[in-house]
Each structure stands twice: as structure tokens, then as C-alpha cells.
Amino acid sequence: MAGASTHASFLPPVLTFLSAAVIGVPVFRALGQSAVLGYLVAGVIIGPFGFSLIAEPETAASVAELGVVLLLFIVGLELQISRLVSMRRDIFGLGTAQLVVCSLALGSVGAWMGLSPSASIVIGITLALSATAVALQLLEERGDLGTPYGGRSFAVLLFQDISVVAILALMPLLASAGGGGNAGWLGDALRSTGTVGAAIVAVVLVGRYGLNPFFGLLAASGAREVMTAAALLVVLGTALLMEKVGLSMAMGAFLAGVLLAESNFRHQLEADIEPFRGMLLGLFFMSVGMSIDGNLLKAAWPSLFGATAAAILIKVALVAGLFRLFGSPWLDAVRGAAILAPAGEFAFVLLPLASGLGIIDGASTRFAVALAALTMLVGPIAAKALDGVLARRPAEPEPAPDTIENAEARxxxxxxxxxxxxxxxxxxxxxxxxxxxxxxxxxxxxxxxxxxxxxxxxxxxxxxxxxxxxxxxxxxxxxxxxxxxxxxxxxxxxxxxxxxxxxxxxxxxxxxxxxxxxxxxxxxxxTVESALAFGRATLEGLGVAPEAAAATLADVRKRDVARLVLQQAGALPDGSGWMRGAPEIKPEPLTAPKRPSRALNAETRDIIGTERREAATRTLETQDGRVDG
The missing domain is CATH 3.40.50.720 (NAD(P)-binding Rossmann-like Domain)
Structure with a gap:
């Protein structure tokens, strides 16, 4: 059993993270900014560059990476083939153009600054990606997710999320190709690719034929917490398998989500995973804020802020031009470009991975990580300011682009x-x-x-x-x-x-x-309508004319509705105190009986006699005004 000292060492960092979240996020939401920005700034404040409240930020970062894993799982759950087909022009056209053009432009700047070709490619791709969480939050706050430019922005983000999986898979191959001294890099790459392919095939087969029966069996048990545990088991298990064969945990989680996208249990799994994803992703963004190198920022702040401004302006200019090329008016093109300008959360996954594989040296990695973090800090503020300026100008009409086919039911x-x-x-x-x-x-x-x-x-x-x-x-x-x-x-x-x-x-x-x-x-x-229809059929079976039976049916229905309304209003003894502890509502005839009920045996006479005495007592109490409640 853990001692008091163990709890004492475990609780302070947890309380620090929770306090930073519950203070920082509401403050930034009150200022009109996104929750992500609140997490980032909170991380800066509690990190080494701030008050140094967290002794080991690296430990928090390793746990927080699970937030990205669960984020990709949710992305995979949302990735249905029907959505891809309906948005194919913007996803694969605009999305591909945005990633390729921005990667080439930003990578060329890196090569011009003296980086190696492999490093320039990785940094260019990394900065070309956008912050999905920030962009979607801004679109949701504006209520613009359903607008043409919002749909195009979402299509680009969706393509980026898909492409991240391929980028993660190609990183080891790029590292092998870049190690020019290794003559057998091609063979190693082919063996690695074969292992990865075999693992993916195995996961697909298990997911295709095993997951639905597995979750069906668990659902039949009726234990909701077991379903949550099973969802985490599938996500983290697939993520760990992908990591063991040389890919990232994020790709494994994405693959698990795609395999469950068409499952009947998809929304239950999403609801179970969402709280874990939200908290861990918030922790991830705080770890990003803590990762900003304060010494680097002090020593090279002109270069960092200049590079931040340059990266944002390059992306805004290029993406706005592409939006315009795909039919958006200039104002909406700039809005969409501003939404996509900040570097994405995957920068903090791709850059450390590239550094670990030897593609980028340590100094360049630290600079690129700080640059990506600064774009995420500055980008949302700039987008808000730009949106305020553009909102004063009239919007141009535009033809609606390919948007998501409405998958929601009426x-x-x-x-x-x-x-x-x-x-x-x-x-x-x-x-x-x-x-x-x-x-x-x-x-x-x-x-x-x-x-x-x-x-x-x-x-x-x-x-x-x-x-x-x-x-x-x-x-x-x-x-x-x-x-x-x-x-x-x-x-x-x-x-x-x-x-x-x-x-x-x-x-x-x-x-x-x-x-x-x-x-x-x-x-x-x-039972009302079926019983009424049954009664009408019974009358007709006894020889009553269909028209007369229908009239009787209508009369009974009208009387029943009238009694129900009176009972709701408390105008009848049997319904006047229903919500205040009075006796339960009992069946009463809607048409006055022509004769009293008759008991045909002794047992029935006893039952009816007791019921009549109770009814008489209730009537006297009502007349005397002594009904309870």
C-alpha cells in the first residue's frame, strides 16, 4: 500500500495541472479566445520558463501524448466513407494542394537557412499542418462550421489528419534514406515496410471480424464500465502494437478508430472516450507550453518572433490563394487561411520523432518546436482580430462547395x-x-x-x-x-x-x-389506439354498423382526452393530488354505467364490497373538504 510520502509526491503536480486548467481556460474563454490557448499559456506559466511549478515536464509530456492518441482515435471514428465521397473535391483537391504548396514553401525557407534536405522536408511538412483543435474551436464559436469557408477549412483539416498517418509511416523510411553512409538502407526500409504492412493487415482482420462481436458480447452483459475499459483496451492496445513495429501510437489509434467508424457501438465508444481525450489533450497542450525553451527564447527572440510572423503570413497568403482558386471569395478565403495558419498539434509529435530518428539535429528541433508553439499562441489571437476587421465588410456571394453530406437524421x-x-x-x-x-x-x-x-x-x-x-x-x-x-x-x-x-x-x-x-x-x-381499434372491431363483430362503431370510438377518445386534461389540472379527485402523494390514478368509466356491477361468486363479492366502501369513504372526505394534499 502506498505510503503518505508517495501520495505527497504524486498529488502536487496533479493539483498544479488541475488548478492551471480551471483558472487558465475560463479566463481565456472570457476573453473570447479558445480553450487551447488557455491550456498553452497555463503551461507556459507553470513550466520552467514561468514559475517552475512542475519539476519534471518530460514526465507530464509522456503521459500527455495519450491525449493525441485518443484525439486520433476520435478522428478515425468520424472518418466514414460517405463523408469522404461527398467532400472529395475539397479534401483531396484543396487539401492536397494546401499541404504540398505550404510544405514546399516553408521547406524551401528551411533549406535557404542551411538545413539538410531531409530536415527541410520534415520542418516544412510540420509547419504546413494546422491546429485541428484550435481551428474547429474557432469555427464553432463563430457558428461558421456549416458555411462554405468553414466546410472547406474542415476538409483541409480532415485531409491533414489523414495525411499525418502516412507521414508517420514514412518517417522511418526518410530517416533510412537520409543516412547516406548505410548502403543497406533500402533493404532495411523494405523489411520495415513489410513488418508494418503485416501488423496493419492483422489489425484490420481482427477489427473487421472480431471487434463488433467482442463489443456485442460486452454490451449484452449490461456493465457500462466494462465497455469503457474495452474501448481503452482496443485504442491503447492497437497503439502499442503499432509502436512495437516502428510506427507511432497515434497511427495505431487512428486505425482502431477507422475500423470502428461503421460500428453500431461507435457513438457509445466516442462518448466513453471523450472525457479521457479532453483531459489528456488539455494536459498535452499544457506540456507544449512547458516545452518552450525559455533560454532559447531569451537568446533568439528576434529570430523566433520573426520566423513566427513569417510562417503565419506565408501560410495565410498561400492558403488564401488556394481557397480563391477553388471558388471562395477573397474575404472568406482570408478567413479560412487565418483559421489554418497556426502550426498543428502534430508538430510536437513529428519533430521529436524526427529528432530521435536523426533527421533533424537538436538545435533545429528546439527552434522548430518553439516556433510551432508560438504560432499556436499568436495565431488564434490574430485570427480573432482579423475576423473582427473582416466582419465590418460585406461578404461576397459564392457558389457552395462540396460539403459534408448531411449525415444527421431528421x-x-x-x-x-x-x-x-x-x-x-x-x-x-x-x-x-x-x-x-x-x-x-x-x-x-x-x-x-x-x-x-x-x-x-x-x-x-x-x-x-x-x-x-x-x-x-x-x-x-x-x-x-x-x-x-x-x-x-x-x-x-x-x-x-x-x-x-x-x-x-x-x-x-x-x-x-x-x-x-x-x-x-x-x-x-x-395501448390506447390499439385498444380503441380492437374495441371498434369488436363492435363491428357484434353487428354494429361501421359508421356507428367509428362514432362511438371518436366519442370515447374525446372523453378520454378530456378526463386526462382534467386529471392533469387536478380537477378530479383521482388526479388532484397525483404529484403530492394522493392515491394513484385508477380507471374510471368515461360513460356512466346503466347498472351497477354484479359479483358472480363469493370471492368477487368480497373484493367489490371492499372497493365500494373505500370509494364511499373517499367521496365523503371530498365532500367535507378533507382530502389530503
Missing amino acids: VLVIGFGRFGQILTQVLLAEGVSVTVIDKDVDQIRSASRFGFRIFYGDGTRLDVLRAAGIGRAELLCICVDDAEAALKIVDIVHEEFASVRTYVRSYDRTHSIALMNRDVDYQLRE
């Missing part, structure tokens, strides 16, 4: 049991796009035959609803057979997504009144 259905299946049959017949969430593995298998977007998840969890796209759905149908769960979902949705209409399957009259009190848009007891 209707989100929670629960695919008997009720949900019939509901979705109606929606399917009308061609309405539907997303189904269910935590029953058998129901997930059944839903797979309907052509809906389906994933495993607990609909009472806010993170699952958010991951399923509820914020973009027009209507939510709650079809679960658990009354308490349905009420919980309604409360969550009304608090977090007030614009989404709620249609709810009700269990009974009591549940219906609770839903009406929550102002749901529509509620229906699960």
Missing part, C-alpha cells in the same frame, strides 16, 4: 422495441431519415435490416445524445418501455436542446400526466 428514435419498430415502419415508408439508439444488442441487430443509422448507446446519457446528433435533429421520439427513463430523457433534452420537439411513448395515465406537466410536444399511451 428523427432520432430512442428504443427499438415493439413500439419503436412500428413507429419506424411508418417513417421508413415515408422515406424519413432516422437515427435509432438502443442499448439492447438484439434490438440493434433487428434494426440493422431497416437501413437506419443505428448505434448502441444509453439514451438517458447526455453525452450519447449529443454524440448521436440530437442538436441537429428536428424531432425526438422516445419509445423506451421504462417510464422513469423516458422522464429522465425528456428532462435532459428540454434543458440542453430546447429547440428539439419531443414525442413520447407513455406507459399509462400517470405517466401521461407527468409528461404533460413537462410540456412534451406529444404523448400517447402505448
Whole structure:
């Protein structure tokens, strides 16, 4: 068991990181900047260049790299083939042009400054990449992710995320090719490539044929924490395997995400991983801030700040020109270029890796890392300032580019049991796009035959609803057979997504009144319409004319609705105190009986006699005004 001294040495750095996060991020968000910038500055303050509150920043950096691993896993989960196809022009056209042109330009500057060809290539590629977290945060804050320039920016970021995997795979080959003294570098490279290929094939085969049954088995156990553990096991296990064969952990995590992108469990996994990713990625950015070499900054601050300004201006000019070439107006082209100007988070993965492989010397690596960190510090501020200037000018009209095909469904259905299946049959017949969430593995298998977007998840969890796209759905149908769960979902949705209409399957009259009190848009007891239809068929079977049977049906339905409204308002004894501890609502005739009930045996007479005495007592209490509540 750990002693007090162990806890004493472990807790201070943890508390330092947490304090820096909860102070720095809200301050920068209040200033209109992104959370990433808050993490970066917090890292500078607590790092060696600041107050030196962390004794060993390298240890924190090694743990924080898991944030990048989980980030790439989330990127892989979002990478579906349909999205690539709908954005193919901007992803593979604009994205490729941006990476190639910016890499050549920035790499040429490095070669002009005396770097080796291999080092120039790596530094050029590294600075050409953009900060995905910063860019998406800025677009989300502006509400511009769905605009043409926002869609193009996202396409470029998506291509960069894809290309990082290839860059990581090629780094060892580039190192071998650059070691001119090794005559057998080609053979080593081929052997390394073969090992990597075999590992990737093995992971793909296991992922293709093993992961879904594996998660299905765990889901059937009903232990949610086991699903979280399994998700981390798959991500970190694949990452470790890729590292063992010479690639990076990030590539392994990305591959695991891609393999699970079409899985029914995708959104549940994303919701489980997201808290770990967010905290570790924040720690990663703080470690980036701590990694800034204070001595280097003091000694070479003119060169560093000059290089930072030059790198940002070069990227803005080149990317704006490319946006313009692909059809964006100048104002939107500059906006998109400013979003993509800061160097990306992968700079802090690629540069140390290149240094470890001997591609870049230590001094150049330190300078490039500091340069990348400074662009991330300065870039968001410059983008905000530029956005404020451009917002005063009228925007030019432009044709919409290839954007993401709307993968979000119009209707989100929670629960695919008997009720949900019939509901979705109606929606399917009308061609309405539907997303189904269910935590029953058998129901997930059944839903797979309907052509809906389906994933495993607990609909009472806010993170699952958010991951399923509820914020973009027009209507939510709650079809679960658990009354308490349905009420919980309604409360969550009304608090977090007030614009989404709620249609709810009700269990009974009591549940219906609770839903009406929550102002749901529509509620229906699960047995009402089927029982009414059954009653109409029974009347017709007894010889009643269809028109008369239909009129009777309409009259009963009207009386039932009227009674329900009165019960909700507390205007009837059986419903007046439902929410305050009064007896539960009991069935009452909607039409006055023509004769009293008759008991046909002794046991029934005893039961009916007791019920009548209780009813008479309740009536007297009501008349005397002595009803409780």
C-alpha cells in the first residue's frame, strides 16, 4: 500500500495541472479566445520558463501524448466513407494542394537557412499542418462550421489528419534514406515496410471480424464500465502494437478508430472516450507550453518572433490563394487561411520523432518546436482580430462547395422495441431519415435490416445524445418501455436542446400526466389506439354498423382526452393530488354505467364490497373538504 510520502509526491503536480486548467481556460474563454490557448499559456506559466511549478515536464509530456492518441482515435471514428465521397473535391483537391504548396514553401525557407534536405522536408511538412483543435474551436464559436469557408477549412483539416498517418509511416523510411553512409538502407526500409504492412493487415482482420462481436458480447452483459475499459483496451492496445513495429501510437489509434467508424457501438465508444481525450489533450497542450525553451527564447527572440510572423503570413497568403482558386471569395478565403495558419498539434509529435530518428539535429528541433508553439499562441489571437476587421465588410456571394453530406437524421428514435419498430415502419415508408439508439444488442441487430443509422448507446446519457446528433435533429421520439427513463430523457433534452420537439411513448395515465406537466410536444399511451381499434372491431363483430362503431370510438377518445386534461389540472379527485402523494390514478368509466356491477361468486363479492366502501369513504372526505394534499 502506498505510503503518505508517495501520495505527497504524486498529488502536487496533479493539483498544479488541475488548478492551471480551471483558472487558465475560463479566463481565456472570457476573453473570447479558445480553450487551447488557455491550456498553452497555463503551461507556459507553470513550466520552467514561468514559475517552475512542475519539476519534471518530460514526465507530464509522456503521459500527455495519450491525449493525441485518443484525439486520433476520435478522428478515425468520424472518418466514414460517405463523408469522404461527398467532400472529395475539397479534401483531396484543396487539401492536397494546401499541404504540398505550404510544405514546399516553408521547406524551401528551411533549406535557404542551411538545413539538410531531409530536415527541410520534415520542418516544412510540420509547419504546413494546422491546429485541428484550435481551428474547429474557432469555427464553432463563430457558428461558421456549416458555411462554405468553414466546410472547406474542415476538409483541409480532415485531409491533414489523414495525411499525418502516412507521414508517420514514412518517417522511418526518410530517416533510412537520409543516412547516406548505410548502403543497406533500402533493404532495411523494405523489411520495415513489410513488418508494418503485416501488423496493419492483422489489425484490420481482427477489427473487421472480431471487434463488433467482442463489443456485442460486452454490451449484452449490461456493465457500462466494462465497455469503457474495452474501448481503452482496443485504442491503447492497437497503439502499442503499432509502436512495437516502428510506427507511432497515434497511427495505431487512428486505425482502431477507422475500423470502428461503421460500428453500431461507435457513438457509445466516442462518448466513453471523450472525457479521457479532453483531459489528456488539455494536459498535452499544457506540456507544449512547458516545452518552450525559455533560454532559447531569451537568446533568439528576434529570430523566433520573426520566423513566427513569417510562417503565419506565408501560410495565410498561400492558403488564401488556394481557397480563391477553388471558388471562395477573397474575404472568406482570408478567413479560412487565418483559421489554418497556426502550426498543428502534430508538430510536437513529428519533430521529436524526427529528432530521435536523426533527421533533424537538436538545435533545429528546439527552434522548430518553439516556433510551432508560438504560432499556436499568436495565431488564434490574430485570427480573432482579423475576423473582427473582416466582419465590418460585406461578404461576397459564392457558389457552395462540396460539403459534408448531411449525415444527421431528421428523427432520432430512442428504443427499438415493439413500439419503436412500428413507429419506424411508418417513417421508413415515408422515406424519413432516422437515427435509432438502443442499448439492447438484439434490438440493434433487428434494426440493422431497416437501413437506419443505428448505434448502441444509453439514451438517458447526455453525452450519447449529443454524440448521436440530437442538436441537429428536428424531432425526438422516445419509445423506451421504462417510464422513469423516458422522464429522465425528456428532462435532459428540454434543458440542453430546447429547440428539439419531443414525442413520447407513455406507459399509462400517470405517466401521461407527468409528461404533460413537462410540456412534451406529444404523448400517447402505448395501448390506447390499439385498444380503441380492437374495441371498434369488436363492435363491428357484434353487428354494429361501421359508421356507428367509428362514432362511438371518436366519442370515447374525446372523453378520454378530456378526463386526462382534467386529471392533469387536478380537477378530479383521482388526479388532484397525483404529484403530492394522493392515491394513484385508477380507471374510471368515461360513460356512466346503466347498472351497477354484479359479483358472480363469493370471492368477487368480497373484493367489490371492499372497493365500494373505500370509494364511499373517499367521496365523503371530498365532500367535507378533507382530502389530503
